[in-house]
Amino acid sequence: MAMRTLIPFDATDPKTRLSSLFAPDERRELAAVMLGDVLDAVRAAGGDPLVVATGDVDIDAPVAVDDRPLSDAVNARLDPDTAVVMADLALATPRALRALFAASGDVVLAPGLGGGTNALVVRDDDFGVDYHGASYRDHLRNAAAAGCSIREFDATRLALDVDERADLADVLLRGEGRTPGWLRDAGVALATDGGRTSVTRKR
Amino acid sequence: MAMRTLIPFDATDPKTRLSSLFAPDERRELAAVMLGDVLDAVRAAGGDPLVVATGDVDIDAPVAVDDRPLSDAVNARLDPDTAVVMADLALATPRALRALFAASGDVVLAPGLGGGTNALVVRDDDFGVDYHGASYRDHLRNAAAAGCSIREFDATRLALDVDERADLADVLLRGEGRTPGWLRDAGVALATDGGRTSVTRKR
Numbered sequence: 001m002a003m004r005t006l007i008p009f010d011a012t013d014p015k016t017r018l019s020s021l022f023a024p025d026e027r028r029e030l031a032a033v034m035l036g037d038v039l040d041a042v043r044a045a046g047g048d049p050l051v052v053a054t055g056d057v058d059i060d061a062p063v064a065v066d067d068r069p070l071s072d073a074v075n076a077r078l079d080p081d082t083a084v085v086m087a088d089l090a091l092a093t094p095r096a097l098r099a100l101f102a103a104s105g106d107v108v109l110a111p112g113l114g115g116g117t118n119a120l121v122v123r124d125d126d127f128g129v130d131y132h133g134a135s136y137r138d139h140l141r142n143a144a145a146a147g148c149s150i151r152e153f154d155a156t157r158l159a160l161d162v163d164e165r166a167d168l169a170d171v172l173l174r175g176e177g178r179t180p181g182w183l184r185d186a187g188v189a190l191a192t193d194g195g196r197t198s199v200t201r202k203r
Numbered sequence: 204m205a206m207r208t209l210i211p212f213d214a215t216d217p218k219t220r221l222s223s224l225f226a227p228d229e230r231r232e233l234a235a236v237m238l239g240d241v242l243d244a245v246r247a248a249g250g251d252p253l254v255v256a257t258g259d260v261d262i263d264a265p266v267a268v269d270d271r272p273l274s275d276a277v278n279a280r281l282d283p284d285t286a287v288v289m290a291d292l293a294l295a296t297p298r299a300l301r302a303l304f305a306a307s308g309d310v311v312l313a314p315g316l317g318g319g320t321n322a323l324v325v326r327d328d329d330f331g332v333d334y335h336g337a338s339y340r341d342h343l344r345n346a347a348a349a350g351c352s353i354r355e356f357d358a359t360r361l362a363l364d365v366d367e368r369a370d371l372a373d374v375l376l377r378g379e380g381r382t383p384g385w386l387r388d389a390g391v392a393l394a395t396d397g398g399r400t401s402v403t404r405k406r
Binding site for chain 2 (some may be wrong): 113116132134155197
């Protein structure tokens with residue numbers, strides 16, 4: 001059976017930490033392109049996606065508009081055997097998501113860089129999400145408190161959510177969907193100052 | 204047989220991008236603590252470590268001092284069936300390294316964030332390393348040009364090398380060795396500004 005997969009999406013003012021690179025309409029377009037890549041990967045991995053958006057989205061997928069805070073909007077739809085995958089995982093591949101969906105555990109948690117929870121699978125009614133800055137440890141704790149068996153799912157392709165300028169370098173280097181091309185068309189290119197690679201933008 | 208594992212180490216002026224947080228002697232101490240964690244993980248994973256250092260290091264492991272550029276110092280010791288693991292992979296676990304060592308392929312490459320190559324296994328004489336900012340794609344290309352079979356090894360626990368302030372947040376959140384304690388003793392603590400978690404330091 002296809003894994004029901006919620007994909008939360010900020011349709012309003014996404015990717016604010018990329019404001020130095022992109023105008024608001026460009027940030028919305030980039031967010032939609034990344035969402036499209038995630039949708040493709042989810043479907044190719046055997047997932048049945050539902051975009052849970054803060055507002056209208058023009059995308060080829062079922063969309064539920066819900067203006068409640070993220071955690072409430074997700075928990076309202078978190079039946080057992082549901083996955084949640086963030087819309088900005090521009091490195092996510094069908095392979096990584098297939099492995100996530102197949103991982104055993106009442107709660108399967110894929111950590112993001114900086115302590116967030118980028119993807120998860122829930123198979124137990126007693127677990128709910130509580131997204132905030134460093135949600136990962138709290139999700140581990142809550143799952144344990146609910147008596148759930150827990151699987152930590154460690155994959156860079158799910159760990160990197162696109163928030164900061166440096167994240168775009170990883171997308172250019174390793175992205176497999178349409179996002180790298182969108183970035184290149186927007187003039188974004190790799191830049192190395194001798195340390196970790198980042199990006200610059202030529203307009 | 205134990206996997207021969209080279210661990211390059213900057214004994215001179217490590218972790219310069221953490222200069223806003225740590226004095227030079229503290230940076231050297233932090234680098235040594237992380238090296239110790241990597242050594243422990245390598246040994247627990249069945250590796251036989253050799254630290255390839257730019258200068259003297261006071262650590263409980265075999266050390267070869269070599270002041271040539273990193274790539275030359277590594278290539279001089281890159282016999283077949285050799286792994287190379289960076290000394291600043293503070294999230295590396297025995298489990299992740301065991302899987303790396305066991306992965307098949309003439310060349311097994313573990314990408315780092317920002318396009319670097321954080322760990323690899325070489326089983327073919329014709330492959331050599333060439334470290335620089337975004338070495339990963341070049342390593343893929345060189346391995347293909349040398350006719351090697353290639354395995355990409357994707358694991359956050361090997362992808363995160365500690366370079367930047369934000370990386371310390373991941374160490375505090377998920378590190379399993381002595382580095383998180385060293386950081387806490389130095390006054391480093393998680394800080395969230397609503398986005399990805401970073402750190403602050405109280406002195």
